[in-house]
Every structure is written in C-alpha cells, then in structure tokens.
Amino acid sequence: xxxxxxxxxxxVVCVDDGSADDTAVTARRAGAHVVRHPVNLGQGAAIxxxxxxxxxxxxxxxxxxxxxxxxxxxxxxxRMIDHLDSADLDIVIGTRFAAPEAAATVPPLxxxxxxxxxxxxxxxxxxxxxxxxxxxxxxxxxxxxxxDLTMNGMSHAGEFIALIAENRWRVGEEPVEVLxxxxxxxxxxxxLNGVNILFDGLLRKRMSR
Amino acid sequence: xxxxxxxxxxxxxxxxxYLLLSRRSAQSRAWVKVGYLVFVVAGIYAVLxxxxxxxxxxxxxxxxGTDLMLYVLVMVFxxxxxxxxxRFRDLELRYARLARAIALTQAQPPEPPESGGVRPPPExx
Numbered sequence: 001x002x003x004x005x006x007x008x009x010x011x012v013v014c015v016d017d018g019s020a021d022d023t024a025v026t027a028r029r030a031g032a033h034v035v036r037h038p039v040n041l042g043q044g045a046a047i048x049x050x051x052x053x054x055x056x057x058x059x060x061x062x063x064x065x066x067x068x069x070x071x072x073x074x075x076x077x078x079r080m081i082d083h084l085d086s087a088d089l090d091i092v093i094g095t096r097f098a099a100p101e102a103a104a105t106v107p108p109l110x111x112x113x114x115x116x117x118x119x120x121x122x123x124x125x126x127x128x129x130x131x132x133x134x135x136x137x138x139x140x141x142x143x144x145x146x147x148d149l150t151m152n153g154m155s156h157a158g159e160f161i162a163l164i165a166e167n168r169w170r171v172g173e174e175p176v177e178v179l180x181x182x183x184x185x186x187x188x189x190x191x192l193n194g195v196n197i198l199f200d201g202l203l204r205k206r207m208s209r
Numbered sequence: 210x211x212x213x214x215x216x217x218x219x220x221x222x223x224x225x226x227y228l229l230l231s232r233r234s235a236q237s238r239a240w241v242k243v244g245y246l247v248f249v250v251a252g253i254y255a256v257l258x259x260x261x262x263x264x265x266x267x268x269x270x271x272x273x274g275t276d277l278m279l280y281v282l283v284m285v286f287x288x289x290x291x292x293x294x295x296r297f298r299d300l301e302l303r304y305a306r307l308a309r310a311i312a313l314t315q316a317q318p319p320e321p322p323e324s325g326g327v328r329p330p331p332e333x334x
Contacts, residue, residue, distance in 0.1 A: 015312075028320040035316045037308050045305045049312055056313075152305050 002030035004074040005066060008081070013053050014068065015046040044156025048149040055144040063144045067135035076176035080138040083174045090169035091143045093129060094136035094176035107180065117197070121158070123165050129173060133157040133197075136176055143169055155200035211270030213280065220284040224291065 005012050014027035018040035027034050035053050037046065047065055054063055062081060066072055072094070080092045096106050096114070106114070117132055118124050124132045137160070146167050151159045164171050255262050255278075262274030271277045 031319045033318055035312045037312050039308055041305050041308055049309045053313055053316055150302050
C-alpha cells in the first residue's frame with residue numbers, strides 16, 4: 001500500500017499509534033517515514049501528528065490523509081489531487097455518496113448512520129458535503145498549517161469539518177470508493193461509537209483550546 | 210410550584226452555564242474554594258442541628274431534611290462529574306501534545322531496501 005501511495009507522493013508518513021507489533025519496521029522498509037507515538041492516543045491524534053511531521057518538511061505543498069487499513073484506493077487519491085489543482089480548492093474530501101453505485105457498496109446500516117450524521121450537522125450541509133467521515137482527504141499548505149485537531153479519538157472527522165467552516169477553507173468533494181474488506185471492517189469503528197462522536201461534536205465549541 | 214423545584218432547575222441551568230463558560234480561570238477556581246467553604250460551614254451546622262435542615266426543607270417545600278440533603282447531593286455529584294470530565298479532556302489533549310512532541314523528535318526515515326543497493330531519499334517536490 002505504501003508503495004502505491006509513493007507512486008503519487010514522494011513522502012509517505014506512517015504514524016504508528018503505539019502498536020506493539022513490527023508495523024514500524026514494515027513501513028520503513030516500504031519507504032515510509034515512521035513517527036511513533038510512545039503511547040496509544042487515537043486516530044485523531046495520529047492524523048495531527050502525521051500532518052505536523054509533514055508540514056515541517058521543506059517544500060511540502062500537498063498533503064493527504066489515507067487510512068492504513070487498505071480501504072482507500074490510490075487511483076482516487078490521484079483524481080482528488082487533480083480536482084484540488086483544477087478547481088483551486090484548499091481541501092478535497094472523498095465521498096462515498098456522490099455516485100449511487102459507489103454508495104451501494106457501503107453496508108446498509110453504516111450508510112444510514114453516515115447519512116444521519118450528515119443530516120444532523122447543519123455545518124456539513126452548508127458546506128455542501130455528502131460524506132462527513134471519509135478518511136481520504138487531500139489538502140494544501142494552508143490547511144496543513146492551520147490544522148489543529150484536539151479530538152484524539154474518532155471524533156476528529158467532525159472537527160475537521162468544523163475547522164474547514166471556521167477557517168473558510170475552500171472545500172470540494174470527489175467521489176471515491178471505499179473497499180470494505182474483512183480487515184478494514186474489523187478495524188473500523190462500531191456504529192455505536194457514533195453516539196460518542198455526536199456528543200463530542202456538541203461539546204467541542206464549548207471547550208477552551 | 211414548590212421552591213425546591215425552582216432551586217433544582219436553577220442548579221441544573223447553572224450546571225449548563227458552568228459547562229459552557231468553563232475556561233478554568235483563576236477566578237473560577239477561587240469560586241470553587243468559596244463554594245467549598247460554604248459547604249463546610251453548612252455541613253457542620255447541619256450535623257450539630259439536624260432538625261434545622263427540616264425547617265429549611267419545609268421552607269423550600271420539601272417534607273424532610275434528609276430529602277433535601279439527597280437533592281443537594283445529586284446536584285453536587287452532577288457538578289463534580291462534569292467538571293472532572295472537562296478536566297480529563299483538557300488533560301488528554303496536553304498528554305497527546307506531549308506524546309506528539311516526543312514522537313516527532315524520534316521520527317525515523319525510510320529504510321533503504323536491503324537488496325539492490327542504497328537508494329537516495331526522495332527529494333521534496
């Protein structure tokens with residue numbers, strides 16, 4: 001997978017969120033930079049770490065977040081980069097719901113929950129997004145420099161959207177396909193976690209930064 | 210409506226406002242101390258003259274002093290739970306930033322492939 005991404009990006013950063021296996025060795029061998037959290041912090045924290053590492057690299061211009069469980073496709077990534085450049089956007093987010101045939105591959109219950117999440121959040125609707133919780137994102141320096149995710153766990157996607165709205169980043173969507181393999185399903189979050197995400201989203205604004 | 214209902218609802222609303230405005234300033238910490246002082250004085254008084262809590266309860270529309278104590282306890286517990294929750298969130302964020310700083314200082318570059326010689330690291334775009 002890392003080799004695949006390296007066909008598009010020169011730099012790949014793999015954030016090892018405190019895992020005990022040989023993830024770091026494998027990733028480095030495949031050509032990725034590895035940043036290892038000394039303790040497990042959660043996905044949101046891992047994304048922030050990866051972006052902070054990447055934005056320190058001189059000359060870094062384009063950034064992407066890519067889930068490591070193999071659910072995203074490199075071909076989608078390439079199209080998102082083209083979209084970002086051609087439409088002069090700050091950030092492009094993948095969506096599972098732009099094309100009906102792509103949406104059909106999402107498990108029905110998951111689809112309903114994700115749809116509800118979008119429907120419940122007026123901010124997402126105002127930005128014209130159809131999939132709030134897609135892990136595939138491409139963005140430019142402006143977004144990378146401004147990114148400050150404080151939700152360490154699974155609520156970062158909503159926080160990402162909030163940051164887009166607050167900073168008035170120009171956002172666009174690109175249809176992508178998410179491969180629901182058994183592995184990515186086992187690594188995915190249980191739907192009940194949506195309750196946590198909803199609650200975190202409501203609390204976020206009230207928290208001091 | 211009984212006075213106790215007004216008071217309990219007011220306490221719940223206070224809870225909400227506290228939650229919304231909580232910025233952990235020196236001022237708010239001072240108020241926590243003042244609140245604790247009031248609690249200690251009231252507690253000692255209630256222990257020494259338990260019947261007076263019933264009198265107070267009756268003023269408020271509650272029959273027994275013990276019931277009043279229970280209501281107060283529930284409210285205090287809710288305050289404590291929420292403020293602990295907020296504090297944990299804050300702590301978690303600091304902890305994450307600390308761990309991130311450590312992680313970034315120990316970032317490892319890619320390993321050159323074992324076979325086929327050493328490849329130079331890719332140039333930035």
